[in-house]
Amino acid sequence: MDPQITLFIQYIMVERGLSSNTVHAYQTDLVAFSKFLEERHIQEFSEVDRTLLVLYLQNLRIQKRAAATIARNVASLRALFEFLARERYLTSNPAYDLESPKTAKRLPHSLTLEEVEHLLAAPDTHQPLGLRDKAMLELLYATGLRVSELITLRVFDVNLSASFIQCFGKGAKERIIPLGSLARHAIDTYILTARTHMLRDPQESALFVNHLGDPLTRQGFWKIIKKYANIAGIQSELTPHTLRHSFATHLLEHGADLRAVQEMLGHADISTTQIYTHVTRSRLQDVYHNSHPRA
Structure with a gap:
């Protein structure tokens, strides 16, 4: 077998x-x-x-x-x-239509706008590693990238002059995502003033590298975001995926089209993206109950 x-x-x-x-x-x-x-x-x-x-x-x-x-x-x-x-190893498929248990849908946790601001301001941009971390955090919040997509980005995947990045998500599917001015500036500063000093091999194509000049790992980024959560005083749950959730939630809260958010997140099925509409409804209810005098 x-x-x-x-x-x-x-x-x-x-x-x-x-x-x-x-x-x-x-x-x-x-x-x-x-x-x-x-x-x-x-x-x-x-x-x-x-x-x-x-x-x-x-x-x-x-x-x-x-x-x-x-x-x-x-x-x-x-x-x-x-x-x-x-592949003809079997004459029939015994797992066809095998029932899967229903799982409760967990609403994704996202940060408030104030928490995002504190997090993005946490890195010390007077240091090369701080410049790198600032660029990574700005990029994640600006694009909704998965962490696996972030750490596999190459320098030539980022087009700063045209303000977009190219990434390959699940199933090696390519997508193009717009890049905001603040993220673009943070990446440009990191590339010009920090990355070159961190490299061991000038031919290294990975955009984000560690202090040894090697491509950053998922575990390495996990430690980085935990560090800045503490510095920013964020008490709520913060994982490498939280900025992706925050990106989607804040876009929808400010009137973005669901299909456009689906495209930027790289979701194959719009039902996956629709879970964020439940998050925005929950927030609206919280605002209403906390703010309306007759709530």
Whole structure:
């Protein structure tokens, strides 16, 4: 079975171009499922039927796995068996129409405008690392990039004269995002006065590098944003994704078109973007109840 899992993982990496995090999640789920089958002395995926799949999902529920985790396992199994059936390793697909548990939609947390201002003002721009951090934070808030997209940006992906950036999101889909003047100025200052001094290799193409001159990592950025949350005195939850949520929420609050926000965020389905309209409605209700004398 493991060779077929390996083939599937290669397929979603190369042909579907899924992100490394998604690939890792699929692989983790499928290795666990393979062990479940081995414990029952099942040697081939062709021996798996729908009853066995349902039993595996019930087993996850008995282990008190979260609904989101079970839903992800369902997606992994569906994708694997669809691949195996299409490639003729199986004559039928037992995971077809396998039901996924309903998961509660969590409203994304975003910062207030005041909190964003405090956060963007936190880096010490008299230092090279501060200039880099200022540029990263301004860019995230200006464009709604995912952190994975931010750390893979290359210098030539940024067109400062035309005020836009080019990035490749999930599924290696390219999108063009406008760049505001404040973010453009912060990036320009970082490139001209800080980045060149931080590089070890002049040929390095990564836009954002660490103090050793190597491309910044996701873990590195996590530490950076936590540091500035403390400096800015932000008590609410702040993750690398929070600025993306704030970007979308603040655009919609100020009258942006939902389709335009979907395009900038790189959402394949507008229903994913629509969750932000619930956030803006919640904020309007808060403002009303706190401000109206008869609320």
